[in-house]
Amino acid sequence: MRLKNMKKAFKIAVDGPSGSGKSTIAKKVAKKLxxxxxxxxxxxxxxxxxxxxxxxxxxxxNRIREILSRTEIDFRGTDIFLDGICxxxxxxxxxxxxxxxxxxxLPEVREKLVELQRKMAGExxxxxxxxxxxxxxxxxxEYKVFLTASIRERALRRWKEMxxxxxxxxxxQVEDEMIQRDFNDATRTINPxxxxxxxxxxxxxxxxxxxxxxxxxxxxx
Numbered sequence: 523m524r525l526k527n528m529k530k531a532f533k534i535a536v537d538g539p540s541g542s543g544k545s546t547i548a549k550k551v552a553k554k555l556x557x558x559x560x561x562x563x564x565x566x567x568x569x570x571x572x573x574x575x576x577x578x579x580x581x582x583x584n585r586i587r588e589i590l591s592r593t594e595i596d597f598r599g600t601d602i603f604l605d606g607i608c609x610x611x612x613x614x615x616x617x618x619x620x621x622x623x624x625x626x627x628l629p630e631v632r633e634k635l636v637e638l639q640r641k642m643a644g645e646x647x648x649x650x651x652x653x654x655x656x657x658x659x660x661x662x663x664e665y666k667v668f669l670t671a672s673i674r675e676r677a678l679r680r681w682k683e684m685x686x687x688x689x690x691x692x693x694x695q696v697e698d699e700m701i702q703r704d705f706n707d708a709t710r711t712i713n714p715x716x717x718x719x720x721x722x723x724x725x726x727x728x729x730x731x732x733x734x735x736x737x738x739x740x741x742x743x
Contacts, residue, residue, distance in 0.1 A: 534649040534742070535656035538669035539704050539715060540619075541676030543726045543734065544651035547669065549600070550735045552649045555742075560642050562652035562659070563622075564602045565635050567613035568595050570621030572604060580624055590634045597642075614684070616691065616699055623703045626653075627710040653707050656718030665742050666721035669734070675727045676700060 534557075536548050545561055552559035572593060578585055596603045601610045612618070625631050639650065639659050652659065656666035671679075677697035684691055707715040717723060722741050726734050 531645050531647045532665070533643060533647070533660050533663040534665040534667065534738075535660045535663035535718065535721075536649060536651035536667045536669060537653055537656050537715065537718065537721070538651075539653075539676065539707065540700055541680045542669040542671050543679070543731065544669055546731060547726075547734050547738070548649050548651040550731065551738050554735065554739060555647070555649070557647040557649055559600075560597065560639065560648055560650040561602065562635070562639055562650060562655065564610075564613060565595050565638065566622040566626045566631070566652075567618050568602055568604045568609060569593070569631055569635065570618045570623075570625055571609060571613050573625055574618065574621055580628070583630070586625075586628065587630050590630060593634070595635075595638060614687065615689070616684075616695075619703065620699065623706045627706065627712065629712060632712055653715040654713035656721050657716060658713040661718070666718045667738055667741075668717040668721040668723045670723065670725050671727040673697065673701060673704070 534548075534551065536544050538544050545563065548561070549559050569590075572589065573586070576585075576589055578589065594603075594605050598608075601608050602613070603609070636659050642648070643650065643660060650660060656663060656668070674697070677693060677700050680700065681691065681693045681696045684696070704715075722738070724734055724737055729737075
């Protein structure tokens with residue numbers, strides 16, 4: 523269902539807090555519009571995962587820079603590859619999420635990943651989701667969306683996702699960690715989470731996935 527009237531490449535930026543449905547929605551919009559989807563959240567998780575594997579702490583600036591200089595992140599379909607190895611099933615854990623949130627505030631990490639993200643956007647039509655896409659990474663995007671939902675609903679979604687994967691964790695723990703991540707994302711000095719000017723804001727709390735997808739597509743049309 524590629525939009526017939528689009529004569530050149532275009533970009534869709536989707537921002538929002540953890541658990542608001544960004545990745546799920548963006549993937550479906552990409553499929554319907556026949557454009558490429560780039561999951562920036564997974565890229566930060568990949569960095570968090572690598573730092574865990576390397577035993578790196580947040581204060582080791584020189585080591586972080588050295589590791590980033592030899593870090594390759596790529597997507598093949600819906601899978602993410604770190605240094606040539608698929609890590610899709612290794613980055614959706616509370617430990618990795620916490621590390622991703624912590625390291626994402628570092629200038630070195632953001633500079634490296636934003637460079638990769640803009641390069642991925644290139645000249646093709648893409649939809650990219652994250653926390654500073656419309657305000658920073660793709661500030662020139664033709665279409666900007668900001669997804670949100672109640673903290674309880676977002677935590678419940680993430681908890682169910684983790685339970686389905688066999689992870690043992692309480693809903694309260696997921697909610698507490700999400701509240702902390704919201705705070706980290708909104709208060710970091712570099713490109714904090716906020717709604718981009720002119721972005722379409724959608725509260726997904728009581729909406730189905732299909733309803734959100736259709737709302738975005740209709741706004742683009």
